[in-house]
Amino acid sequence: MTEETQFCTFYLNKHFFGIEVEKVQEVFRYQEMTPIPLAPPTIKGLINLRGQIITAVDLRKRLQMPDRPDGQLPMNVVIRTPEGAVSLLVDEIGDVLEMSLEDYEPPPDTIQGMTRELVRGVYKLDDNLLLILNTAKTIDFGEPAPA
C-alpha cells in the first residue's frame, strides 16, 4: 500500500470529479440563492450558510459544460479557501473514496478547454475515471470581466 488520499466525489454532466476531503467544508442540498446582477454567468448567486454569505459557482459553466437540464437542482459542495468559503454547484454527490497514488496520472495533454486547465490529475477506477479538480484555480477567475 502506498499513500492514500481521500476524495469527496461528485458528478458533473456524467463526469466523475473529486476534491480532497480536507478542502471540503461541507456538502448540502440545493438552497435558494440570491442572484447577482452584473456578475459573470459562472456565478450563480449568494447563499446564506448559517449567517455566513458565500458565493456559489456553477461548476458546469466554469468547465464550459452544457447547462443542467431544467428541473434538475444542483447540490452544493462548499470548499474552504483562504478568502472564505465558496460553494461549487454540482449535479450529484458521490461517496468519499480512498485512492491510492498507484492509480494516479497527470491529465493527458489532449484534454481540451477549461477541463485541461482545472483538472490537475486523474485516478483510474475500475469502471470510471476520477478527475481531480484544482480548487484554487477553479475559484480564481482572475480579474472578473468588467460589469
Add this chain to the structure above:
Amino acid sequence: MDEMDAIIGEFLVESYENLDQLDLDLVELEQNPTETEILSSIFRTIHTIKGTCGFLGFSKLESIAHVGENLLSKLRDGELTLNPVSTSALLAMVDAIRQILDCLENERNEGDVDYSKLVETLTRIQNGETVEAVATTAPAEAADTETVAEEPSAPVEEAPAETVSEVAEAPETTEAEAVAQEAPAESTPEPVAESENTEEVEIDRRKSIQDAEFLAQHGDRREEPQAKKPAEPQKSGGVADTSIRVDVSLLDTLMNLVGELVLARNQILQYAPESRDSNFQTTTQHLNLVTSELQESVMKTRMQPIGNIWSKYPRIVRDLSISCGKKVRLEMEGKETELDKTLIEAIKDPLTHIVRNSVDHGIETAQVRAERGKPEEGVLLLKAFHEGGQVNIEIIDDGGGINPEKIRDKAISKGLITTEQAARMNNREFVNLIFAPGFSTAEKITNVSGRGVGMDVVRTNIEKIGGTVDIQSVYGQGTTLKVKIPLTLAIIPALTVATGGGRYAIPQVNLLELVRLDGQQAATKIEKIQNTPVYRLRGRLLPLIYLHEELQVEKVEESDIINIVVLQADDRHFGLVVEAINDTEEIVVKPLGQQVKNISAYSGATIMGDGNVALILDVMGLAQKARVISQTQAKKRAEAHGDEATTDANRQTLLIIGLGGQRMAIPLSKVARLEEFNRKNIEHSGDQEVVQYRGEIMPLIYVGNLLGTTSDTSEERDELHAVVYTQNNKSVALVVDQICDIVEESIKVKKSGSRHGIMGTVVVQGQVTDLLDLENVILSVDPTFFNENEEVAGLLEGNGS
C-alpha cells in the same frame, strides 16, 4: 484640568494593577529570595511609579517610591538579601503607596500622612542597619487617624485625619456593608487585632493561601496604613475596580456575535406576527428589546470620546500659529461625543489635516485681521455632536474664507474644469472644488500644506468610512467644514428596495428622500433631455437612473407607480428609480467573495430578516456607473461603447502642439510621454534618426517635414520637443516645434480627408485647430509599426467619433 484628571486616572488604574501584582511578587520573592526575575519585575514596577509621579509632581509618593527603589536595587544587585523584615518594609511601602493613590483618587492630593518614619526605615534597611520592629515605625499621624476611626467597620480609606469627620457621614453605610461582606475575617473588632484581620481580608481578596500563611506570621509587624486598606477594594467607583482592560479583538468578536444575534432577531420578528401564540409574541418582544440594548451596550464598549484625538490639537494649533505668525484661539465643543474606536482612528489624520489647513490658510495674520476690522486673535472652533445616527464634526474658523473666483481660476488653469463648466457652477460648487484631486490654492507651499494632495485625500479617507464632508465658506468671514460620519461600521441602517425580483439595501447615509409618483404624475412628471430622464424636484432637475437598467435585470411588473429614491453621491443628487420601496432596517454588512467584489455596483451583502441574502448597493459606484459624477466620466469615456455615447462623450483632453507657427491637436490619450531630447544624442540607424530611450532605440519622426510645414526653428535649437507614442512596447518620438498647452474641450471633428496626416479640424479655445492623425503619420514612416495588433482600428474609431 480635564486632561490632567484623565492622565492621573490612567496612572491610578495602572498603578493599582501593578501594586496588586507587587504584593504577590513580594510574597513569592520571600519564598525564593534568589529569584532575580521577580525582583526585577518589582523593581520595574516601583521604578515606573516613581517616574510617573515625579512627572506628575507627586513629591511624597515619589520619595517613598524612591527609597523603595534604592532598597530594591540593592537587593537586586545582591548587596542585601531579602529577609522578613525587609519584605515587611517593602510591603509597608506598597501599602503606603496605595494609600496615597487612594488620596489622589478621592481628594486629588497626596494626603498629609507623614511617611518619614517609613522612609527612614527603608533607608536604614538599605544601609544594612537592623530594624527590629517595623510595625512600630508606622507613621505616627496615621496611627492617630486610626484611633479616630476606632471601630474596624470604619476603616476609612481617607487617611488624613481631617477628612475622617466628613467621610464618617456619607460612606459610613457603604463601608459598613462592605466590611460586613468580609465578616468572617472581621470577627474581632479589637483595634489591636485589626491590622492583622484586615490584612487577612486583603489576602482573601487575592485568594492566596500562601499569602495568608505568611501574613499570619508577619502581619503584626506590618504597618498601620494597611488597616485602611480593606476599604479600598470594596469602595464602589474606585478607578481600578470599575475598569478592566480588554483586548480589542475580543470586542470585535463580541460585535460580530451581536451582529449575528441582530440577524436572528430580525428573522424571528418576521415570523412573530404570524404566530397566534401570545406567549411567543411577548417573548419575541422581550428578545427584541434585549437584543437592541445588548447591541447598544456592545457598541458602547468600542466607543471613545472624540476628545481623545482632539487633545493633540491645542499643541498643533499653537505651534502652527506661532510658525505662521498668527494668533489663534482653539475652542472645542462636544469633546465627550463618542464614536467607534476604528472610526476614531480613521478620522484622526483627515481631521488633523483640516485643522492644520484652517490655521495655515484659513485664519489671517493678526495684521490682516486688524485691517479687516476683526479681532486680532482668530478663533478655530471644533464642534462635535450626534445627530440622526451620525456623528457631526464641524471645524469652523473665522478667517479669510475661500475666494470662489480664485478657486475657479485655479481650477480652470489646472484643467480641472472648463470655462463652460465654470459658467454653470455656483459659488458653493466652486468652494467644493478644493476637494478635487490635484488642487491647492495656497500661493506658496508651506511645510504644512499646499501641496495639492491634501483635501482630496481628506475626502477620500472620510468617504472610505462612509462619511461625507462638506464645506461652506463666506469670503472674508470664515469657513465651516462639516464632516459627517456614521457611529459605527458593522451595523448600519439601510433602506431595502426591490427591482427585477431582487432585493437591495441602500445605506441610509446616502439617502436623502423618497418620492412617489402615481397615476397622472408618473406619466407626465418625468421629462427627458436627449433620452436622459430627469425629474423636477422642487424646481431643480434631478437626473434619474433606473436601477433595473443599471443592473441589467428584467422588470418584474409594469406599474404606473414610480418610486424614486433620492440619493447623494459625492455632492451630486440623483434619483434611483426602483420598483418597490420596502422598509428600513438595521443590516449587518458582510463582505462579498473575491469572485464578485470587483463589481462596483455593490459594496457588500447582508442577510435579511427572512434569511435570504440581499446585496448592498454602492451608491457611489452606481453613480459612477451611471455617470452621474463628472470626474469619473473621463475615466468612463475611455471605455464607453458607441451606443452609450452621450453629448459629453465628445469631451476630449487635447495636447496642443505648435508646428511651423500652426497649432495642432493630438488626443492626450494617445500620448505616452512628452520628452525633450538633446540634438547631441541623436544617432543614426540607416537613414533613420534615432535616440536611445529607456534602454531601447526609438526612431524620430519629424512631423513638420511630413506635413510639409517645415520650419527652420527646429533645425536650430539644441533641444527637441517630442511626443512619445507607444504601442505594443514600441515607441516612436514625434518631433514638434512646440508643446503649447493641454486643454479639455468638447470637440466636434470636421472631417477633411484631403490632407495627409490630418484627421480633421476642431475648434479648440475658439481657434480652428488641425487634429493630427498620429497613426497615419507613423504609418507613413514605418508601415510595419502597427503590425501584430488590430487595436489601431478601434483607436481610430474612438478618435473619430
